[in-house]
Amino acid sequence: MKLPENAEEILEALWIATVEKGDNAAPFDVLKTSADDAALAELVRLSYVEIKGERVYLRQEGRHEAMMTVRRHRLAERLMMDILDIKGRQGDEKACEFEHLLHQGVDTKICTLLNHPETCPHGRPIPPGECCEQARHSGEVGVVALTELKAGECGEIAYFSTTDMKKMQKLMSMGVLPGCELLLTRSYPSFIFKVGHSEFAVDDELAREIFIRKS
Amino acid sequence: MSDQRVGDNSGGLPQILLVGNPNVGKSVLFNALTGTYTTVSNYPGTSVDVSRGTCEIDGRRFEVLDTPGMYALMPITEEERVAREILLDETAHLVLHVVDARNLERMLPMTLQLVEAGLPVVLVVNILDEAERIGMQINLELLQEKLGIPVIGTAIARKRGVKELRSVIADYVDKRTACFGYAADLERDIEKVVATLEGEYRIKPRAVALLLLQKDEDLLRIVQESEGDRFDHIVATLNEVTFARRSDLHLRINLERKRVCRGLLQGVISEEQGRRPPFAERLSAWTMNPVSGGALLLIVLYFGFYKFVGGFGAGTVVDFLEGTIFEGHLNPWMITHADQYIPWYWLHELLVGEYGILTLAIRYAVALVMPIVGTFFVAFSIIEDTGYFPRLAMLVDRIFKRIGLNGRAVIPLVLGFGCDTMATMVTRTLETVRERILATVLLALAIPCSAQLGVILGLLAEVPGALFVWSTVLIGVFMLVGLLAARLVPGERPMFYMEIPPLRLPQPRNVLVKTLTRMQWYFFEIFPLFVIASVLLWAGKMTGGLDYLVRGMNPVMRLLGLPTEASAAFIFGFFRRDFGAAGLYDLQNNGLLTAVQLTVAAVTLTLFVPCVAQFLVMRKERGWRVSLGIFTVVTALAFSVGFILNRLLLTSGVLS
Numbered sequence: 001m002k003l004p005e006n007a008e009e010i011l012e013a014l015w016i017a018t019v020e021k022g023d024n025a026a027p028f029d030v031l032k033t034s035a036d037d038a039a040l041a042e043l044v045r046l047s048y049v050e051i052k053g054e055r056v057y058l059r060q061e062g063r064h065e066a067m068m069t070v071r072r073h074r075l076a077e078r079l080m081m082d083i084l085d086i087k088g089r090q091g092d093e094k095a096c097e098f099e100h101l102l103h104q105g106v107d108t109k110i111c112t113l114l115n116h117p118e119t120c121p122h123g124r125p126i127p128p129g130e131c132c133e134q135a136r137h138s139g140e141v142g143v144v145a146l147t148e149l150k151a152g153e154c155g156e157i158a159y160f161s162t163t164d165m166k167k168m169q170k171l172m173s174m175g176v177l178p179g180c181e182l183l184l185t186r187s188y189p190s191f192i193f194k195v196g197h198s199e200f201a202v203d204d205e206l207a208r209e210i211f212i213r214k215s
Numbered sequence: 216m217s218d219q220r221v222g223d224n225s226g227g228l229p230q231i232l233l234v235g236n237p238n239v240g241k242s243v244l245f246n247a248l249t250g251t252y253t254t255v256s257n258y259p260g261t262s263v264d265v266s267r268g269t270c271e272i273d274g275r276r277f278e279v280l281d282t283p284g285m286y287a288l289m290p291i292t293e294e295e296r297v298a299r300e301i302l303l304d305e306t307a308h309l310v311l312h313v314v315d316a317r318n319l320e321r322m323l324p325m326t327l328q329l330v331e332a333g334l335p336v337v338l339v340v341n342i343l344d345e346a347e348r349i350g351m352q353i354n355l356e357l358l359q360e361k362l363g364i365p366v367i368g369t370a371i372a373r374k375r376g377v378k379e380l381r382s383v384i385a386d387y388v389d390k391r392t393a394c395f396g397y398a399a400d401l402e403r404d405i406e407k408v409v410a411t412l413e414g415e416y417r418i419k420p421r422a423v424a425l426l427l428l429q430k431d432e433d434l435l436r437i438v439q440e441s442e443g444d445r446f447d448h449i450v451a452t453l454n455e456v457t458f459a460r461r462s463d464l465h466l467r468i469n470l471e472r473k474r475v476c477r478g479l480l481q482g483v484i485s486e487e488q489g490r491r492p493p494f495a496e497r498l499s500a501w502t503m504n505p506v507s508g509g510a511l512l513l514i515v516l517y518f519g520f521y522k523f524v525g526g527f528g529a530g531t532v533v534d535f536l537e538g539t540i541f542e543g544h545l546n547p548w549m550i551t552h553a554d555q556y557i558p559w560y561w562l563h564e565l566l567v568g569e570y571g572i573l574t575l576a577i578r579y580a581v582a583l584v585m586p587i588v589g590t591f592f593v594a595f596s597i598i599e600d601t602g603y604f605p606r607l608a609m610l611v612d613r614i615f616k617r618i619g620l621n622g623r624a625v626i627p628l629v630l631g632f633g634c635d636t637m638a639t640m641v642t643r644t645l646e647t648v649r650e651r652i653l654a655t656v657l658l659a660l661a662i663p664c665s666a667q668l669g670v671i672l673g674l675l676a677e678v679p680g681a682l683f684v685w686s687t688v689l690i691g692v693f694m695l696v697g698l699l700a701a702r703l704v705p706g707e708r709p710m711f712y713m714e715i716p717p718l719r720l721p722q723p724r725n726v727l728v729k730t731l732t733r734m735q736w737y738f739f740e741i742f743p744l745f746v747i748a749s750v751l752l753w754a755g756k757m758t759g760g761l762d763y764l765v766r767g768m769n770p771v772m773r774l775l776g777l778p779t780e781a782s783a784a785f786i787f788g789f790f791r792r793d794f795g796a797a798g799l800y801d802l803q804n805n806g807l808l809t810a811v812q813l814t815v816a817a818v819t820l821t822l823f824v825p826c827v828a829q830f831l832v833m834r835k836e837r838g839w840r841v842s843l844g845i846f847t848v849v850t851a852l853a854f855s856v857g858f859i860l861n862r863l864l865l866t867s868g869v870l871s
């Protein structure tokens with residue numbers, strides 16, 4: 001069963017407001033809805049949500065569905081920005097349109113393609129799906145952006161996602177190349193990593209475009 | 216490329232070029248080879264330093280050139296561009312590629328490129344002692360055999376290997392046989408491009424082809440010049456090859472070089488695992504932690520700048536030179552003699568009068584500015600040589616991004632505290648035009664140069680709270696203007712990447728040479744302006760033009776709540792930032808300023824106008840339109856801030 005698109009948007013906003021921001025419910029304006037919204041009525045009918053006065057509560061029955069909509073949205077963002085290289089406002093918009101197509105296993109396919117990412121390009125967590133759990137169990141080694149490595153972790157540089165020649169040239173001329181072993185030593189205020197016996201600093205924008213095969 | 220060549224006055228000596236990454240010990244090697252006599256000058260048309268010297272080996276004399284650090288034959292920064300220009304423009308007897316033994320694998324690809332280009336290369340594997348200390352063993356004979364060029368291991372800082380290197384230079388016979396094969400498909404591509412080239416190049420066609428495949432823009436221009444009509448065909452071939460590969464050839468070529476280098480190093484390096492970390496590494500980690508790094512920064516600022524530059528340079532040394540030498544002995548002596556022997560009033564005034572060349576220009580330059588700027592340059596060079604600046608750049612990058620700059624800009628901005636004029640020139644090392652403009656604005660507005668800073672700090676220190684108000688306002692204006700400018704100036708957003716060199720103890724000789732070079736520059740560039748300013752002021756006084764200007768400023772002074780005597784300080788301030796500050800000093804000494812007035816004057820004067828020299832450099836670097844724009848904005852802003860601050864201080868009663 002697939003919910004209408006605006007019902008998914010409401011669930012997504014509700015998840016962010018309650019689970020991630022810690023409120024117990026969210027008012028209509030945060031959810032960009034109103035009492036007479038058909039999509040909201042549908043969610044109430046499915047007992048996913050509950051309305052008390054001006055505020056909407058997420059019910060236990062709706063939690064999984066809400067989590068999955070958030071997951072689809074953030075996977076879509078990753079796809080747009082990392083693979084298709086559509087950045088900025090346009091990337092956000094396309095991700096919003098695209099997320100509603102990620103049903104019935106498509107999200108799993110994309111999640112696997114992206115190596116089960118843990119955060120969206122804005123740094124917010126992507127709720128893990130079954131595929132992620134399975135991958136973890138079977139010990140699959142994923143490729144992640146440098147921004148997702150923790151200080152002290154190391155791996156091999158897999159590829160650069162940037163299409164900007166100049167940026168790649170900078171990294172490469174410093175000797176930072178795919179195939180190099182890399183050790184992240186700091187992630188704040190900049191990303192500091194070691195390749196061989198040399199240390200390099202890059203900002204998070206550049207770090208987001210360096211992909212690492214964890215070891 | 217520039218017409219003037221670095222090697223022009225070498226007297227026809229065969230040249231030895233030192234090339235390599237930054238921080239591999241090139242300048243230490245340079246000093247070891249050339250001994251005491253060296254000159255450091257800007258490469259024609261740029262602000263990039265190039266050191267030059269001569270050395271004698273086995274009775275033969277050579278000219279030695281130390282090029283700026285470069286990572287690859289394909290330039291990105293101004294420095295790398297200069298390095299490549301020297302490399303390709305000069306006909307070198309020998310190119311010494313200096314590498315860090317610990318990072319041989321990473322640096323060897325550039326050796327490959329140099330050999331490919333057909334240059335007479337000798338590989339100098341430096342810092343061997345450090346490599347051994349961390350348990351690396353390098354079989355240099357094997358590497359030499361595989362590379363087909365002379366390879367020599369050194370630890371120059373410990374004088375190890377210098378003798379051997381000298382004998383390699385003396386015995387060098389140009390064979391240039393080495394060639395490194397890439398993957399078959401890549402070789403076919405290279406051949407295809409080589410076949411289209413007919414022009415004359417300094418480097419081998421194979422190297423030209425590789426750079427073209429990597430889309431090197433400068434080289435593309437050179438090829439266009441020397442190939443003429445055939446150029447279109449070459450571009451077509453390049454595009455065809457690139458499309459046929461469906462991948463980035465730049466990356467491909469780099470990976471291929473890495474593969475070749477790994478092969479070359481097979482059996483050459485053996486590494487023991489699991490030693491150290493020594494103290495330097497732990498210290499390095501502290502410098503990059505925001506908390507301990509911040510504390511360390513304060514310590515560096517306090518001892519390096521406040522105590523050493525402010526206390527020792529601007530205090531002790533200035534007091535001695537200005538008070539004891541000039542005021543106590545030289546000036547009275549000169550004035551008595553002038554009174555005796557110079558009957559003409561105008562000449563008397565020009566030499567020893569209120570704005571006299573001897574009593575004003577030379578006294579300011581020697582007694583006031585030299586000690587402050589000199590101590591600043593010493594502190595700056597020491598800090599620079601420890602490798603601290605890249606760490607500072609990394610710490611402030613996030614904050615600097617907000618004002619449209621990246622962490623790299625911290626270096627010209629800090630240098631601005633020494634001399635804004637020189638710093639404006641150094642903004643060239645920033646990558647985008649936008650960053651350069653933003654840094655120029657901030658330097659013109661909110662960064663006081665050391666001479667001005669020294670005098671102002673000395674003045675404000677006497678009034679409790681004034682220093683706090685002054686620095687708060689300046690930091691506020693700096694951030695505000697930065698934030699606004701970052702939004703208003705169009706262009707690419709900056710990006711930050713940097714190699715962090717290991718922390719090192721600075722070499723006294725290196726520090727000395729750097730400091731002297733900078734002071735030499737300062738004197739040659741700035742000293743004539745002191746004299747000109749003093750002559751202009753003198754002319755103004757003799758003709759009454761100065762009075763006219765001062766009267767013109769009076770209403771502005773009244774708006775700022777300042778006594779009209781302060782007008783002169785502001786007018787002087789345009790000639791030299793520190794003239795203005797010194798004018799303030801006189802006012803304060805004569806008891807003409809209240810605490811509020813002193814603070815308002817200090818703030819306005821600090822913000823107000825870059826001095827003549829800085830303005831001229833701004834015009835040279837950024838053009839008339841931009842520099843006039845900056846000038847107007849800065850002036851308007853300085854007086855507005857002064858006006859508002861005066862009102863605020865008076866109504867709130869702070870400082871009064």
Ligand SMILES: [Zn+2]
Pocket residue numbers: 074077120121122123124
């Ligand atoms: Zn997101």
Ligand SMILES: [Zn+2]
Pocket residue numbers: 108111112115116117129130131132133
């Ligand atoms: Zn997954």
